[in-house]
Amino acid sequence: MEPIINPWMLYAISLISSFGSFMILIFALSILVVAISCLVVALDGGDDFEPMKNFCKSKLFIIVFCISLVCSIFIPNQKMMLAMYFSTYITTDNLDSAGATAVTTLTTAIKTALEDKGK
Numbered sequence: 217m218e219p220i221i222n223p224w225m226l227y228a229i230s231l232i233s234s235f236g237s238f239m240i241l242i243f244a245l246s247i248l249v250v251a252i253s254c255l256v257v258a259l260d261g262g263d264d265f266e267p268m269k270n271f272c273k274s275k276l277f278i279i280v281f282c283i284s285l286v287c288s289i290f291i292p293n294q295k296m297m298l299a300m301y302f303s304t305y306i307t308t309d310n311l312d313s314a315g316a317t318a319v320t321t322l323t324t325a326i327k328t329a330l331e332d333k334g335k
Contacts, residue, residue, distance in 0.1 A: 219306060221301075221302070221305070221325075225301060226301075226329070226333070228247045229294060229301065229333075230294065232291060232297065233294035234293075234296065235287075236287065236291035237293065239287040239288040239291065240284075240288045242280065242284040242324060243281065243284040243288050246281035246284060247281060249277045250277050250278060250281060254324060268281045289333075294333055295330060295333075298326075298329060298333060299326075300324050300332060302322075302325075302329070306322055306324075
């Protein structure tokens, strides 16, 4: 008998959650790099000052900043992804046919999975 819940999906949810955390780190680092580069440009306005050259260097970090910001906003956390995944298997037809036993079993399974993923 094939399992209802695919273990690879739980693994993928864990990886996606880690990717979201990584994007938050990249977001913070890109803010720091852009702030430092703006400070260096503001303080170093010597004779060979080339604003377009400095802008092109910081443009890459601004792009990285925007991409990481969008990813960190739109990737849900691990708890939400698990809830969305498990909610596809919980339907009124399934609950009506199985009765109270199904509700208890599904609640226990969801709590256990969330606790295991939280460790």
